[in-house]
Amino acid sequence: MNWLLPMPVILPLFTAGFALAMARRPRAQLAASVATLTIVLGIAIALMVITHAEGPQVVNLGAWSAPVGIVLVADRLSALMLVVSAVVILGVLLYSVAQGLADGDQGAPVAIYYPTYLVLAAGVSNAFLTGDLFNLFVGFEMLLAASYVLLTLGGTSSRMRAGSIYVIVSLLSSMLFLIAIAMTYAATGTLNMAQLSTRLAEIDPNISLVLQILLLMAFGIKAAVFPLSMWLPDSYPTAPAPVTAVFAGLLTKVGVYAIIRTQTLLFPDGRMDTILIVASIVTMVVAILGAVAQDDIKRLLSFTLVSHIGYMVLGVGLANQLGLSASIFYVAHHITVQTALFLVSGLIERRGGTTSLEKLGSLTKAAPALAILFFVPAMNLGGIPPMSGFLGKLGLMQAGIQHDTGLAYVAVAAGLATSLLTLYAIVKAWNKAFWQTAPKPLPDTDVPRSMFVPAASIASIGVLLAVVAGPLYAYTDAAARDLRAQTPYLTSVLPDGERGEGLSHQVEEE
Amino acid sequence: MIEASPSLALVIAIGVQFGAGVYLLLERSLTRVLVGIYLIGNGVNLMFLLAGGAAAGPPLIGTGPEEEMADPLPQAMVLTAIVINLGLTAFVLAMAYRSWQLHGHDEVQDDLEDRRLARRAERGEFDSRDDDFGANLAVEAAEARDETEEPVISEQPSPFARGDRGDGS
Incomplete structure (x- = not known):
């Protein structure tokens, strides 16, 4: 069944080309995009079922065997990430379609929207599936190049400002990543992650530490871990709501995924764990304090996004079974919840004409359904039991206590404080936008039901995660066990420890 | 290597x-x-x-020995x-x-919202619609005064002079 593996990358790319050719026929573009992303979602679910039952699936692309050619690998972690991202990508596409239809011809230039969006989807899938460091770079570049276009869509003054910061910071992080790749190749002579995992253990530990720091810096910028997170709240809020939603949900999580991979597969000795825990504490606390100060709902959400990246990094830094498992669970939870919140903030903007908490008000009366739709994912984000946010945080706190070091206890305290402050910031937004009387009467508009439904579906998936939390935690436990053991990944990519299952012949060692 | x-x-x-x-x-x-x-x-x-x-x-295989x-x-x-x-x-x-x-130039701009918040923090202003705006004692005292009197502060455009406030005070 491993022919399924390249599909989440290839199909969106093909459809992107098709959609570009059909630039004058928005309906054909739309139909093709929705169909493709639905198929990708189906494939992702199939992959998750297969990997869970049979272990990691591997494809040696072009039948070049592993360390020579590029491999795609789906283990439990990648498969879960793929499923969640496919759900979110499809949901946001439907939302943006509805928004485009509601806006009529005044909307964004749709002709390039669909192709770019599909390239983004392909890049995300590629980053999750690849087993090769350079191919990971290519995946990152695909999704980043698409994100540059989406962020500056329309080329208005504020988007150019936000876009230039985002593009420069992303270019810089790509350069760091590329430097790390070049140095890794110079030090080990390979970029295949499975082979790197064995070879990095053999080289001078100081050099491997440098490589680890470089990689973590590059991924840290993408994941928006504190000292490297300044760009995010500046650049995300200006984009159109669906674009911000998909960025917030997915792009930072690709960075988190890459950090998990680096820490578990390439550098399992845990020399950076302390630094990761410290970074996670600072990320959580500083960013949530930023969120408390904001009075624009999109900016507030951007700050909570950065803050909650800290939770995921904390789990990776703790590096025990429970921490890793809770971290993966938290990624799945946070992708859905954060996306839902940004979509809802787009709806609020439509209904109230602004996202400024100074001007909004009395939305509970004007739009009760919207109020519920904001309230549920907001409480989920704040970690109110019995929602998935609570379960994720609970797992992380338990992992911190299990870790039993002074630093871990500080992290637990910081996590609890962050959770409270998140609740405070969110409730403040809720009070101002929904409960208090608006300073000026709101414009008399209505939210199209077609935009409402995708946002509600993603929000309800966030709630549903709590219902299936038992099986999901069992799954993430298994994923974390695989990551820590490394063997399922290594033996599937390189069955005999030397070569993958391809056609290329073994060259005799000189 | x-x-x-x-x-x-x-x-x-x-x-x-x-x-x-x-x-x-x-x-x-x-x-x-x-x-x-x-x-x-x-x-x-x-x-x-x-x-x-x-x-x-x-x-290229065939152009020379593999070692070279x-x-x-x-x-x-x-x-x-x-x-x-x-x-x-x-x-x-x-x-x-x-x-x-x-x-007319290609310089990277500052974030306006960021600047606005920073300026507000510098001036020590508070969020105009926060519930706990009790830090400014003068304003609080003026608001808590007998309501039959002419309100003093409502003349100046203060962010605290809001109509639906004071019902609880």
């Missing part, structure tokens, strides 16, 4: 390009930032060449990196041009 020590000329070239690139990256003008990124990108490409080991013959072939993998990666760099350069150039169209 590299057996030979790297070529000094290449190492110096990489260092110069990185230095100049970082310097340009710190400028405000998008065009200079772009040139900076491009220089760093070229430096990284040279690093890949170093990573491939000493210079050698073309890696260069490592083809870094070259493939450099090609990919060059193509990606080219595309992104075109994009940033378009962005700089658009910025010039809009503002």
